[in-house]
Amino acid sequence: MQTSERKKPNYLNAEHTVASWLLTVDHKRIAILYLVSITLMFFIGGLMAGAIRTELLTPAGDLMSSDTYDKAFTLHGIVMVFFFLIPSIPATLGNFLVPLMIGAKDLAFPRLNLLSWYVYIVGATIGIVATVTGGLDTGWTLYTPYSTAYATTNVVLPAIGIFITGFSSILTGLNFIVTIHKMRAPGLTWFRLPLFIWAHYATSIVMVLATPVIAITVLMVVLDRGFGLGIFDPKAGGDPVLFQHLFWFYSHPAVYIMILPAMGVISEVIPCFSKKRIFGYNFIAASSLSIAVIGFFVWGHHLFTTPQSMYAAMAFSIISFAVAVPSAVKTFNWAATMYKGSITFEAPMIYAFGFMGLFLVGGLTGLFLGALGLDLHVHDTYFVVAHFHYIMVGGAIMAYMAGLHFWWPKITGKMYPEGPAKAAALIIFVGFNLTFFPQFLAGYAGMPRRYHYYPPEFQIFNVLSTAGASILGFGYLLPLCYLLWSLRHGREAGPNPWGATGLEWMIDSPPPPHNFDTTPVVNWEPYDYPAAHRDAAKDAVPEAASV
Amino acid sequence: MSEIASRLQHHFADEEQQYDAATFGMWVFLVTEIMFFGGLLMTYVVYRTTFPQVFAEASHHLNIYLGTFNTIVLIGSSLTMAMAVHSARLNHRNALAGYLVLTMILGSVFLGVKSYEYAHKWHEGLFPGNFFYDGPDAVHQRLFFSVYFALTGLHAAHMIIGIGIMAVMLRMTLKNSFDENWYTPVELTGLYWHFVDLVWIFLFPLLYLIERHG
Numbered sequence: 001m002q003t004s005e006r007k008k009p010n011y012l013n014a015e016h017t018v019a020s021w022l023l024t025v026d027h028k029r030i031a032i033l034y035l036v037s038i039t040l041m042f043f044i045g046g047l048m049a050g051a052i053r054t055e056l057l058t059p060a061g062d063l064m065s066s067d068t069y070d071k072a073f074t075l076h077g078i079v080m081v082f083f084f085l086i087p088s089i090p091a092t093l094g095n096f097l098v099p100l101m102i103g104a105k106d107l108a109f110p111r112l113n114l115l116s117w118y119v120y121i122v123g124a125t126i127g128i129v130a131t132v133t134g135g136l137d138t139g140w141t142l143y144t145p146y147s148t149a150y151a152t153t154n155v156v157l158p159a160i161g162i163f164i165t166g167f168s169s170i171l172t173g174l175n176f177i178v179t180i181h182k183m184r185a186p187g188l189t190w191f192r193l194p195l196f197i198w199a200h201y202a203t204s205i206v207m208v209l210a211t212p213v214i215a216i217t218v219l220m221v222v223l224d225r226g227f228g229l230g231i232f233d234p235k236a237g238g239d240p241v242l243f244q245h246l247f248w249f250y251s252h253p254a255v256y257i258m259i260l261p262a263m264g265v266i267s268e269v270i271p272c273f274s275k276k277r278i279f280g281y282n283f284i285a286a287s288s289l290s291i292a293v294i295g296f297f298v299w300g301h302h303l304f305t306t307p308q309s310m311y312a313a314m315a316f317s318i319i320s321f322a323v324a325v326p327s328a329v330k331t332f333n334w335a336a337t338m339y340k341g342s343i344t345f346e347a348p349m350i351y352a353f354g355f356m357g358l359f360l361v362g363g364l365t366g367l368f369l370g371a372l373g374l375d376l377h378v379h380d381t382y383f384v385v386a387h388f389h390y391i392m393v394g395g396a397i398m399a400y401m402a403g404l405h406f407w408w409p410k411i412t413g414k415m416y417p418e419g420p421a422k423a424a425a426l427i428i429f430v431g432f433n434l435t436f437f438p439q440f441l442a443g444y445a446g447m448p449r450r451y452h453y454y455p456p457e458f459q460i461f462n463v464l465s466t467a468g469a470s471i472l473g474f475g476y477l478l479p480l481c482y483l484l485w486s487l488r489h490g491r492e493a494g495p496n497p498w499g500a501t502g503l504e505w506m507i508d509s510p511p512p513p514h515n516f517d518t519t520p521v522v523n524w525e526p527y528d529y530p531a532a533h534r535d536a537a538k539d540a541v542p543e544a545a546s547v
Numbered sequence: 548m549s550e551i552a553s554r555l556q557h558h559f560a561d562e563e564q565q566y567d568a569a570t571f572g573m574w575v576f577l578v579t580e581i582m583f584f585g586g587l588l589m590t591y592v593v594y595r596t597t598f599p600q601v602f603a604e605a606s607h608h609l610n611i612y613l614g615t616f617n618t619i620v621l622i623g624s625s626l627t628m629a630m631a632v633h634s635a636r637l638n639h640r641n642a643l644a645g646y647l648v649l650t651m652i653l654g655s656v657f658l659g660v661k662s663y664e665y666a667h668k669w670h671e672g673l674f675p676g677n678f679f680y681d682g683p684d685a686v687h688q689r690l691f692f693s694v695y696f697a698l699t700g701l702h703a704a705h706m707i708i709g710i711g712i713m714a715v716m717l718r719m720t721l722k723n724s725f726d727e728n729w730y731t732p733v734e735l736t737g738l739y740w741h742f743v744d745l746v747w748i749f750l751f752p753l754l755y756l757i758e759r760h761g
Contacts, residue, residue: 179568213586236693
């Protein structure tokens with residue numbers, strides 16, 4: 001049995017040529033292409049973070065000039081947001097798992113999927129080349145009229161890079177929506193879908209509705225700069241705050257593009273390592289959708305210090321509080337899932353715990369920032385920086401790591417080494433908190449963001465933060481090493497090493513090129529964990545079900 | 548028959564699923580297009596409410612007769628596009644090719660008139676990069692023309708792409724690629740073209756018809 005399975009081709013060894021990778025339309029291979037590209041981007045962005053933290057070790061601006069520092073944090077922001085976080089979970093894990101989880105042979109539009117990767121590569125390359133060669137000093141937010149009229153750095157090329165990359169995100173979202181609607185296996189009703197799918201469905205809605213707006217907005221910036229349209233230039237009668245509205249109409253929902261898939265990952269990992277059916281399935285599914293919808297109406301909380309009308313600000317503040325409700329619904333349901341479960345502490349679960357703790361801090365400090373009065377005090381300080389890093393790094397990247405470890409056996413067929421993985425998870429958790437918690441304090445005490453020198457009383461926070469960043473950086477290098485090591489030396493994973501439910505665990509690891517030999521017929525509920533736990537022959541379930 | 552079977556991509560269960568996925572995907576794409584134009588239209592709304600008189604004044608610099616003519620041309624092209632899809636459904640190959648050509652011609656007429664209008668604005672000094680109009684409130688007039696050129700330029704770019712896609716459809720028609728069981732690309736081109744027309748149906752009154760009554 002073992003040897004006959006060994007001989008069956010899987011998606012990794014079915015073809016070997018370079019062209020078979022670069023011209024593949026297999027969603028699993030495209031996921032790998034994305035995985036390699038975004039990992040590269042992550043380390044480029046991380047390098048810039050290292051430069052920023054090194055500079056901030058001392059109050060004086062001694063390592064680089066103000067101009068260089070501006071370019072460093074701009075590059076860090078643009079690379080991490082547009083070229084890493086936005087595609088991170090959806091384009092890798094989502095691309096790999098959405099068809100597998102719904103019993104489909106591929107996404108609805110495989111060629112569009114490949115196109116999205118090429119579009120991403122073109123956009124990211126333009127963005128990186130432009131920022132590295134000329135440099136851009138506007139911050140990732142590209143605020144007008146500085147970006148349109150005054151910046152002497154290269155605004156147009158990175159903006160075009162962002163514009164182009166946006167289309168890869170749109171194509172991914174479009175593909176997921178159509179796939180989830182039209183390609184589900186027989187019997188796989190909406191309420192039998194894994195919550196990972198619900199999360200990606202909600203994410204896709206945000207991608208499809210919000211991304212075109214940032215596309216047209218950066219296009220207007222380019223036209224403004226190139227042809228002097230003056231749309232955002234007060235001297236030409238334009239309104240620079242209008243840019244902020246349009247920018248945040250995308251860029252706030254973009255946070256949900258990062259965090260919703262992360263929540264989807266957590267919803268898979270926690271039931272598996274608690275060996276318990278997820279608590280409140282319907283509520284978690286609905287909360288994903290409501291986060292996506294409500295998330296479209298909170299952008300004004302980034303503009304509390306602008307001449308936005310007071311009543312608009314009050315409405316945005318209340319709606320920002322409201323979006324915390326579905327997030328809390330999820331967190332409580334995850335906690336309730338663990339209650340009386342048989343919890344084990346494999347690396348994905350440790351990352352998931354890390355996610356919950358850090359997301360909780362990030363989410364609650366978000367309420368501080370949604371409050372009109374307090375926001376005026378901490379606006380544009382390190383408090384904001386700490387808050388969004390708790391969400392985007394503590395939340396999204398922790399969950400990305402959880403998912404990467406959880407599905408690594410499925411993706412590669414090999415187990416990662418558990419000991420180093422657990423150690424890395426803990427190191428990242430500790431390093432993260434040491435990096436960003438002091439920034440809350442520094443920000444609350446009034447240290448503004450985006451300066452490369454600061455009054456000496458803030459130094460203690462910055463030394464702690466830089467020390468934490470070193471630990472964090474080391475923590476991120478560990479998975480790179482042991483995951484690559486496991487490709488050659490890892491133990492064979494087998495189809496279902498975690499005893500997890502879900503269609504993706506019922507096929508070989510790595511999956512065969514066309515996923516399912518026969519289309520599965522789903523006649524069971526999702527997260528059927530007590531049954532799977534009791535059933536010693538759980539691997540026999542899929543054969544019985546698909547006959 | 549084998550040729551038709553080969554059009555079913557491996558990952559779909561049957562042709563109905565494949566067709567549903569393709570049309571649904573196109574509708575989702577059109578939603579993204581609405582949001583794309585939406586950002587610019589929002590800009591228009593903000594500046595028109597801020598400077599209502601200036602926008603009304605500036606709107607009078609646009610040639611209402613050419614705008615009306617172009618609107619009629621575009622609605623006509625939507626009709627010929629609808630006829631093209633209809634002919635594809637009935638597998639009338641020659642009619643399909645004819646209607647595609649007609650639609651492309653009407654689209655080109657629109658673009659021709661549009662470029663004449665653009666050239667005229669250039670000479671009048673109403674082009675954002677070449678702005679030397681010195682009437683009342685010229686600064687804000689310029690803002691109107693910035694929005695005008697951004698909106699109509701984006702729309703024209705969509706039409707050029709549409710005509711390009713129709714050229715591909717024409718080539719596929721002449722190579723006998725479609726029949727009554729499979730004409731999805733024509734159908735999707737039709738959806739796209741109608742969308743582009745519809746955008747103009749909004750742009751025409753928003754840009755040309757401000758305060759034109761009485």
